[in-house]
Amino acid sequence: MYRVTFRTRHLPALCATLIAPLALRAQASTPLDAERADFAQWLRTSASSPYAAVFHQPLAGDLVFGPGAQAALSGAPGATLSRTRRGLELRTDEGRRAVPRNRDIPLGAWRIRVSSSSRADVVTVFAPMTTPVDHPGWFPYDADLVIDGELRRPEAPAQRPMLGLDGVEVTGTLAGTFVGRVSDAEVSLTAYRIPVPGSEEAEVTVFLRDGTSGHETYPPGRFVVLRPLGGARYRLDVNRARNPFCAYNPLFPCPLPWPGNTLSARLEGGELYEAHEN
Amino acid sequence: MKTERPRGARRLATLRSALPLAVALGTVLSRSDTALAQAPAAPSLAGSWRAQLDLAGGPLRFSMELREEGGLSGILCNGEACQPYSRVEALPGDSVLLEIGDYAAAIRARVTRDSLVGSYRNVGNRGPRTIPFRASRGSWPAAPPPESILGRWDAFFNPEGSPSPRVLELRRTERGLEGTIISNTGDSGLFWGGMENGGFVMSHFDGSFVYMLTGALEGDTLKGIFHAGLTSQRPFVAVRSTGAPHLTPPDRLVEADTTSAFEWAFPDLDGNLVTNSDERFRGKVVIVEIFGTWCPTCHDSAPIMVDLYRRFRGRGLEVVGLAYEVTGDPAIDGALVRRFADKFGIDYPLLLAGVNDDESPNATQPQLDGPIAFPTTIFLDATGKVRRVHAGFYGPALGGMNEALERELIEFTEQLLGEAGR
Structure with missing residues (x-):
């Protein structure tokens, strides 16, 4: 009798102990789950997570860091960032150092990144995160939102400046029009090749709005990188829709919705959004 | 149809369903010591592995050699071009970490006796990215290419958008198909591969760059795709080179101020300022090599500079x-440059001139006009004036072009020394 009582009382904990690791492994068993877990971990813990940004503005003249300065970082060592004949330079009490673009450098407990755009150098300062990040998560996976379609070539080559996922301005090249079907309705979306600075990569990307935008998802829209399937065939997987960085932190500039890329249907897939309190 | 069962029956059912679990647990607990003692040894990682990254456009193949003597270590290879992993570590749960420290990248994979399955991961400013990784024991077969695709091809990437010129060098070796892609500023390192489904497949993976070139001959035109990363694909077309220049010649990419002495003033690795007016350089022929330890082509050119100097x-x-x-x-960059100097036995001064972003090299070299490639080699005559600027470098992946360039650099140095009466 004792043994039965023991077993029944402890069964949930016992099962949890045995099954939880299996369940956790199962949760991260698909590539998409693993991607999401990795990305959420990066958002929560990376020293240069967009959530950690405390300052973001174009560099115009010298930029002074420190308590009471233009970039008022409480407790940060005094420093001045300047454009010089030798490139970008950070002056502190300890001396001068060159500042590479698109990479983080430390300033006390803070990190500074100068993102290079076609129009300006943009300075972002990241502070140590002291409060836990509450990422809103993702819609559950929906296989119906994996849309295979055709990328129709543009009538004429075109390029235009645009904000990428990270709020950095780049020159996008028109890739064409992606045409596919969702729930028996045809969708047609403009796609651009958006270069990744410092690499040979240029991913065919759409920035789209849909019936969830402004409700469960980010109002201006979300980015989806198209996966090539061979020839003119591409896959638009809405489950992989990602927010621009401005969704995590209003310091980042937000891309404007791309003309013609607003769908009336609700695409309940991809990254969710909760409005900032401020 | 659902039927409600009596409470007692449900408890019995719960117990019944839990019984195997409890028995299994008891078995595990009672045998745990024995099981641990008799646990099969973790599979050995040592040996040759045929590895691949699964890109959207197909598998990018490379090879690995892992060793266990004196601790875990390993190399990854594209054809004959190999580089060591910065760290190889067995992780709990029969997994292994293959770290490529220079690029903050790593491969994590679960180990079975004869396979590794996991992902390659690196972190950029937009967050982490992963590409599926697999490996099995053995080596990739060499599929020799036909004569018809070998040689030098003048290519345009993005032929229908904003065309960007490249030259493809393809050759047959005992390892199959090897070659490289040459741009205006140098080559992309060694690509290795072979023939598949009537076309060719070549790849280059060095921990940071994930590149693959696929294509086929259509009539007298090579058509294909340049793959970069998991999903990026850019079409190319190429026609057989006629010998006429397709790229801007390396010595015409950058114009230099030749009216006055070429100037520099940068700290060496000990923090001492070194300038062009130092006694060491006065009245001498000088080669100024603009380089970065992060630049694979600079690793190709360093032995030539060492040879010229000696x-x-x-x-x-x-x-x-x-x-x-x-x-x-300076501390971090200095350590990287010291390691570079040790690797190649460099005994000429190396100075910390700046950072390798888009602007810094040009900003710090006001006497040069044009995009600075890595490496860029500047020849100064004995009066200190620029006589020639060579942008980029043809590495060993280019075979004959590499040898021709070496001869050319030696001859030009001799010419300048001769002019100076030395």
Whole structure:
């Protein structure tokens, strides 16, 4: 009798102990789950997570860091960032150092990144995160939102400046029009090749709005990188829709919705959004 | 149809369903010591592995050699071009970590007796990215290419958008198909591969760059796709080179101020300022090498600079390396440059000139006009004026072009030394 009582009382904990690791492994068993877990971990813990940004503005003249300065970082060592004949330079009490673009450098407990755009150098300062990040998560996976379609070539080559996922301005090249079907309705979306600075990569990307935008998802829209399937065939997987960085932190500039890329249907897939309190 | 069962029956059912679990647990607990003692040894990682990254456009193949003597270590190879993993570590749960420290990248994979399955991961400014990784024991077969695709091809990437010129060099070796892609500023390192489904497949993976070139001959035109990363694909077309210049010649990419002495003033690795007016350089022929330790092509050119210096320093040649490094932090960049110097046995001064972003090299070299490639080699005559600027470098992946360039650099150095009466 004792043994039965023991077993029944402890069964949930016992099962949890045995099954939880299996369940956790199962949760991260698909590539998409693993991607999401990795990305959420990066958002929560990376020293240069967009959530950690405390300052973001174009560099115009010298930029002074420190308590009471233009970039008022409480407790940060005094420093001045300047454009010089030798490139970008950070002056502190300890001396001068060159500042590479698109990479983080430390300033006390803070990190500074100068993102290079076609129009300006943009300075972002990241502070140590002291409060836990509450990422809103993702819609559950929906296989119906994996849309295979055709990328129709543009009538004429075109390029235009645009904000990428990270709020950095780049020159996008028109890739064409992606045409596919969702729930028996045809969708047609403009796609651009958006270069990744410092690499040979240029991913065919759409920035789209849909019936969830402004409700469960980010109002201006979300980015989806198209996966090539061979020839003119591409896959638009809405489950992989990602927010621009401005969704995590209003310091980042937000891309404007791309003309013609607003769908009336609700695409309940991809990254969710909760409005900032401020 | 659902039927409600009596409470007692449900408890019995729960117990019944839990019984196997409890028995299994008891078995595990009672045998745990024995099981641990008799646990099969973890599978050995040592040996050759045929590895691949699963890109959207197909598998990018490379090879690995893992060793266990004196601790875990390993190399990854594209054809004959190999580089060591910075760390190989067995992780709990029969997994292994293959770290490529220079690029903050790593492969994590679960180990079974004869396979590794996991992912390659690196972190950029937009967050982490992963690409599926697999490996099995053995080596990739060499599929020799037909004569019809070998040789030099003049290519355009993005032929229908904003065309960008490249030259493809394809050759047959005992390992199959090898070659490289040459742009206006140098080559992309060694690509290795073979024939598949009537076309060719070549790849280059060095921990940072994930590149693959696929294509086929259609009539007298090569058509295909340049793959970069998991999903990026850019079409190319190429026609057989006629010998007419397709790329801007390396010595015409950058114009230089030749009216006055070429100037520099940067700290060496000990923090001492080194300038062009130092006694060491006065009245001598000088080669100024703009380089970065992060730049694979600079690793190709360094042995040539070392050879030139050793060959001609007795006749009055000086060489100075201007490093544009990754962080701008003298301590970190200095350590990287020291390691570079040790690797190649460099005994000429290496100076910390700046960082390798889009603007810094041009900003710090106001006497040069044009995009600065890595490496860029500047020849100064004995009066200190620029006589020639060579952008980029043809590495060993280019075979004959590499040898021809080496001869050319030697001859030009000798010419300048001769003019100086040395």
